[in-house]
Amino acid sequence: MREIITLQLGQQSNYLGSHFWNTQESYFTYxxxxxSPVDHDVHFRxxxxxxxxxxYMPRTVIYDLKGGFGSLRKINALYDATEDGVPQGLWNGRTVVQREQPIEPSAYQESLDTGDAPPELTTSTVRYWSDFNRVFFHPRSIVQLNxxxxxSTVMPFExxxxxxxxxxSLDKDHDIxxxxxRPFVEEADQMQGVQVMTGIDDAWGxxxxxxxxxxxxxxxxxxxMVWGLQEPTVGTxxxxxxxxxxxKARAITDLYAQASLLVPLAIPSVSSSRSVALDRSSPWHVSALFNAAIESTSLYTRLKTSDRTNSTSLGHMTDILNVFGKQTIVNLQISPISPPKPVQNGTNGAVDAPSGRGELVGRPHELEYEDQPDANAQNDLTTLDVDLSSLDETLGQSGARSRRKPHLFSQVSTSRGFEPAQPSDEVDSDTPRYGGFNRPKTYQYESPLAFPMLDSYPRIFRDGDSHVIQNQIRVKTVLSTDSSVMDKMKGLRTTVARSIGLEDRExxxxxxxxxxEGYKEGWSSGSDDDDDE
Structure with missing residues (x-):
């Protein structure tokens, strides 16, 4: 098997993880x-x-703070409270048990238990990530950090x-x-890798x-593979x-050296796309957009290997994207695309949007480069509707970001919900796909499996007429290694230099x-391409 073990660190990642596992659960067929084209053994045990x-439960370890799990209990319908045993104390006298008032399950969770039709979720009814969770977790997967x-306003974890x-402290006491x-690793026959979902702009970094x-x-x-999540900055x-x-600066410098690939993710601060509308103040909304991109771009690591052309692995993606061995940080973009034939429901597809501000997000205008390359060219960076790579490294300082066209090192372009193109007869599937001077810069993966719009998912996607998309959607993503990372790291360094203690600043x-510097190698040294103007 090709098992992937998932680590979820904190609230941001657990909102994302809930969407991710709900999506994986939807691929089961009965x-x-x-x-199903998905190999469920990759993510489920x-x-x-x-x-x-x-x-059959997710291969995941979920960490969160006290109060972060909402109504989710360590022991669920599939496991009883005797699983871990009752600890024996040294006190033989009378004991008094003090219990906090439990958090009541959401109406959505209650409908899953009773089998009734679930109510529509809104930003006001989703209080915790567990409020829209559809799967059971093994008790070993739940780790609360008390x-x-x-x-907390007294001891904020920020x-x-x-x-x-x-x-x-925890590792010293328990060896985390x-x-x-380790129990999940030892269960794996042939572990493909580990994916880590974590915040990088708070203490979870x-x-x-x-x-x-x-x-x-x-x-x-x-x-x-690390998915580095950042909270929206609008209104902060x-x-x-x-x-x-x-x-973020501290987390990136550490994770850059340890991760095979690090994908920083943030919601664009400037709106221009009509394909996505979401409430930036709602982690349920924000994580839904992140999930559509992450789940779609990583889909090909869990497709059955019978599809040799469109199945891959975390290790293969690392080899493709980290061209010179120093390019761990990659960018992620997404374009949600409405189905070619909208579902007719008596209103011509027009449905009222759920509550929330419903702001449009997309590619900021200041990142529209002159002489934009052809998206179909093998050696040019493809640009999609929504750029999720972290954009706000400069606190609004003018002139800190370059307007030059990024130089592309490598990119993985994915399309789902489309019929795969027929492979060319001239391409030998056993021919090495990289190495040497003839290495292509774009690697294309395709699948007819569309992205499912579950009842646990916010209705954030819009079709060409600005109507809410109710059912499945087609999605394109691009995961790219390009020179824009160089400008971002320079901007981040300039912004935070004076705010870091003297002992760590240098x-x-x-x-x-x-x-x-790792994003200059092989293209800008000794040339005029490094000029900003």
């Missing part, structure tokens, strides 16, 4: 539905429930060092990898950095934005500069 029945409380210190991750160090110590050659104070950028500044 009865006369036909065979078999097991036995408390009553001896077979179970040292901090979600949204500084990088807080996450770093929390991991060090042995306790939490520090937690993830230390976790990655331990992962590399234990699994030195295992591909590790300058002080808070600067703190997030400092956290080290982090030099590391950001080294990352930027």
């Amino acid at each position: 009865g006369q539905d036909g065979e 078999p097991g036995l429930g408390a009553d001896g029945t077979e179970t 040292e901090f409380e979600l949204n 500084k990088w060092h807080s996450g770093e210190e929390l991991f060090a 990898l042995d306790r939490d991750l 520090g937690f993830a950095s230390k976790y990655m160090e331990r992962l590399r110590d234990e699994y030195g050659k295992t591909p590790i 104070s300058r002080e808070k934005r600067l703190l997030r950028l400092v956290n 080290t982090i500044g030099n590391e950001l500069a080294e990352i930027a």
Whole structure:
């Protein structure tokens, strides 16, 4: 098998993870539905429930703070409370148990338990990521960190060092990898790699950095793909934005050295696309857009290997994108595309949008480059509707970002919901796809499997007439290694330099500069291409 183990670190990642696992669950087929093209063993593990029945649950470890799990309980309908045993204390006297008032399940969760038709979710009814979760997790997957409380004003979990210190303390007491991750690794027959979903602009960035160090110590050659999530900055104070950028700078310099691929993700601050409308203040909305991009671009790592042309692995994607061995950071773009024939529901496809501000997001106008390349050219960077690569490294400083056309090193372009093009008879599938001077810059993967719009998903996608898309959609994504990372790292270095303590300022500044240099190799040295104007 080609197992992938997922680590979810914090609220941002768990909103994303809930969407991700709901999507994976939707690919299961039953009865006369036909065979799914997805290899479920990649992300799901078999097991036995408390009553001896077979179970099938995600290969994931979920970390969150006290109060972050909402109504989700460690013990669910498939496992009883005796699974982990009852700890025996030394006190033989009378005990008094104090219990906090449990959080009531959402109406959506109750409908799943009763089998009734689920109510429509809105931004006001989704209080926690567990409110729209559709899958059961193994008790070992649930790890609550009681040292901090979600949204605490007394001890906020927002500084990088807080996450770093929390991991060090927990690892010293428990050996986190042995306790939490190793059981899932030992179950895998042939582990493909690890994907990590984590915030990088809060304390979870520090937690993830230390976790990655331990992962590399234990699994030195295992591909590790990190999805680095950032909260929207619109409406945030300058002080808070600067703190997030400092956290981000620290996280990037650490994760860059440890991850096989690092994909920083952020919602564009400038709106121009009509294909996506979402409430930036809702993590349910924001994580839904992230999930559509992540789930679509990684779909080909879990398709059945019978489709040799369109199945790949985390290791193969790393080899494709990290051209010179110093290009760990990659950019992600997405274009959601409405079906060719909209579903007729008596209103010609027009449906009222759910509550929320419904702001349009898309490619910012200032990133529209002159002499835009042909998107079909093999050696040019493809540009899609929504650029999710982190765009706000400069706190609005003018002139900090270059307007030059990025130089493309390599890109993975994916299309789903479209019928795959017939492969050319002249292409030998056994021919090496990279290496040497004839290496292509664009690698195309295609699948007819459209992206499902579940009842747990916010209606954030729009068709060409600005109507809400209710059912499945077609999606294009591009995961690219290009020279825009150089400008971003330079801008980040300039912005945060004076906000980092003297003991770390030079080290982090030099590391950001080294990352930027890794995106000049092979194209700009000794040429005029490095000029901004």
